[in-house]
Amino acid sequence: MIKVIQANINNSRAAFDLLIHTARERGADLLVVSECAKAKHPNMVKSRTGRVALIGTSESATINKVNSGRNYVWADIDGVVVCGCYFPPNDTIETFGDDLDELIKDLRGRGKSFVVAGDLNAASTVWGCEKTNKRGNMVEEMAAVMDLMVVNEGNAHTFERGESRSIIDITLASGGSTNFNVRNWKVENEETLSDHKYISFNIDSAKPRPPKDQNKKGWNIKKINEEKLRERMGSEHRSTTPSELDALLRKLADHSMPRTSFGAKKRRTYWWNAEIAALRTKCVQKRKRYTRAGRRELHQNDLEAEDLAASRKQLRRAIGNRKKECWRVMSSKRTYGAKPTRSSWGRWA
Numbered sequence: 180m181i182k183v184i185q186a187n188i189n190n191s192r193a194a195f196d197l198l199i200h201t202a203r204e205r206g207a208d209l210l211v212v213s214e215c216a217k218a219k220h221p222n223m224v225k226s227r228t229g230r231v232a233l234i235g236t237s238e239s240a241t242i243n244k245v246n247s248g249r250n251y252v253w254a255d256i257d258g259v260v261v262c263g264c265y266f267p268p269n270d271t272i273e274t275f276g277d278d279l280d281e282l283i284k285d286l287r288g289r290g291k292s293f294v295v296a297g298d299l300n301a302a303s304t305v306w307g308c309e310k311t312n313k314r315g316n317m318v319e320e321m322a323a324v325m326d327l328m329v330v331n332e333g334n335a336h337t338f339e340r341g342e343s344r345s346i347i348d349i350t351l352a353s354g355g356s357t358n359f360n361v362r363n364w365k366v367e368n369e370e371t372l373s374d375h376k377y378i379s380f381n382i383d384s385a386k387p388r389p390p391k392d393q394n395k396k397g398w399n400i401k402k403i404n405e406e407k408l409r410e411r412m413g414s415e416h417r418s419t420t421p422s423e424l425d426a427l428l429r430k431l432a433d434h435s436m437p438r439t440s441f442g443a444k445k446r447r448t449y450w451w452n453a454e455i456a457a458l459r460t461k462c463v464q465k466r467k468r469y470t471r472a473g474r475r476e477l478h479q480n481d482l483e484a485e486d487l488a489a490s491r492k493q494l495r496r497a498i499g500n501r502k503k504e505c506w507r508v509m510s511s512k513r514t515y516g517a518k519p520t521r522s523s524w525g526r527w528a
Contacts, residue, residue, distance in 0.1 A: 181240055181256060181382040182206060185348060187213040187265070187298045187338075187375035193495040194372040196448070196502070197459070199236070201369065201377065203446040208240035209233065209256060213265035213298040213348075213375075226252040231265035231297055248281045253293070257384045260289055264297035272313055279321050287325060292353035294361060294382060295327060298375065300347050307334035307346045318349070327351040330380065335366040339470075340374040341484065348378055370462035372491055398432045399439040408435035450501045458494040465490045 184207045188194035195218045202210055212218065212232045215225075222235040226247045233254050235242045243255040253262035266278055286293055302308040303315030306329050311319075322329065330350040337348035352361045360383045367377040411434045415427060469483035 181208045181259070181261075181384060183209045183211060183261070183294075183296070183380050183382060185211045185296045185350065185378040185380070186371065187348065187373055188215055188218070188371075189373045189375070190214050190216055191372055191495075192217065193498050196450075196498050197370070197372050197494075198377075200448040200451055202234075202236045203448060205379070206237070206446075207379075208235070208237040209261065210236055211261070211263040211296045213263070224252055224254055226250055226263075226265070230267070231263045233261065233263050246285060248278070248285060250278050251282050251285075251297070253286065259382055259384050260286070260293035261382070262286060262293055262295045262297075264295060264299060266297075266299050266301075266314075268300040272317075275314055276317060279317060283321060283324060294330075294353075295351040296349070296378075298348050301349070302345060302347065305329050306331040306349055322351055326354045328354040330361050330364045332364050333366075335376075337366055337376050337378060338374060339376070348375060350378065350380060368463060368467075370459045370466070370491075370494070372462075372495060397439055398436045400436060403436040405435070411435065450498065450505050452501060455494070455497050455501060458490070458497055462487070462490045462494055 182205065184198070184202055184205070186198050188198060195212075195215065198210065198212065199220070201207075210233070212234060214230060215232050216229040218232065220232075220234050222242065223232050224242060224245045224247070225232040227249050230250055231252060233242065233252055235256075240256055245252070245254045247253070250266055251262055251264040253260055262282070264282065266275055270278070282295075286295075299314070299318055301312065301314035301318045303311040303319055305311075305315075305319060308315070321327070328351065330352050331346065334346065336344040336346060338345045350361070350364060362381045362383055364380040365378070367379055369377055371377055408431060411431055415431070465483070465487040469487045
């Protein structure tokens with residue numbers, strides 16, 4: 180199973196940082212990111228314009244063959260072709276049509292089933308919009324030509340900016356595919372620091388994948404009892420074979436330090452802390468209040484909008500300050516006589 184998060188970060192550095200943390204926290208394998216021209220990641224592939232990217236965020240999802248067009252990029256991931264798209268809203272209908280034609284010609288020749296996801300800036304009642312526009316009609320035609328099914332469920336808005344709300348982030352998948360299924364598609368309510376919401380879904384591939392060992396056992400060396408270790412070492416017989424030595428070491432470790440499990444806990448980025456977590460929760464609460472206020476009166480809506488904007492600004496500032504603080508601490512620690520590089524600190528990890 181490939182865990183995917185689909186997002187649009189509005190070319191925001193803070194929104195990208197928050198997305199990377201969310202991916203780690205949720206154990207996501209792949210990110211489909213729109214409006215990410217300035218973003219950098221060691222396992223990222225981009226479209227020719229750099230507006231959309233696929234990012235591998237776990238070792239279990241291997242990005243293999245890759246190709247890109249002007250506003251799309253695709254990769255073969257465990258036998259499933261995943262394509263990320265971003266078609267700017269200000270492009271003309273002719274340019275939009277050319278982009279779709281380029282995408283169709285590229286993917287139809289692959290001979291595989293695929294998932295197409297991204298911000299297409301197109302509206303259609305097929306994926307929950309109140310009405311269909313010209314772009315929506317063209318995407319519907321593309322889906323019919325490529326035998327794609329709309330994965331979007333319900334009518335939850337994927338884009339919210341002021342009074343403007345719409346469903347322009349779309350997920351499509353090959354109809355009648357026998358080698359994978361797209362499941363658990365959902366519009367998330369987490370804070371994104373963007374006017375787009377996260378979309379999460381799973382791709383169940385027929386290709387077998389190595390299982391993730393979520394409860395790998397080891398020993399907590401920080402709690403070792405050296406006295407018990409020396410005592411047990413003196414009473415044990417000398418081992419003569421590799422298997423006997425391995426058994427002896429395990430016995431000594433069990434006797435002198437407690438067992439621990441690792442891999443099951445939520446991972447987090449180096450800069451994450453309780454303050455930032457609280458600010459993210461606060462932003463979610465403010466957004467909910469703002470959404471409810473929009474249904475009552477205009478004045479209250481304006482107040483809630485200002486409150487939400489202030490909370491998001493506070494979260495952005497906290498993330499930036501925390502990253503600078505962590506970098507200063509790491510820069511002051513020397514390893515083998517040299518200061519650590521940003522890559523060694525895992526800036527984009």
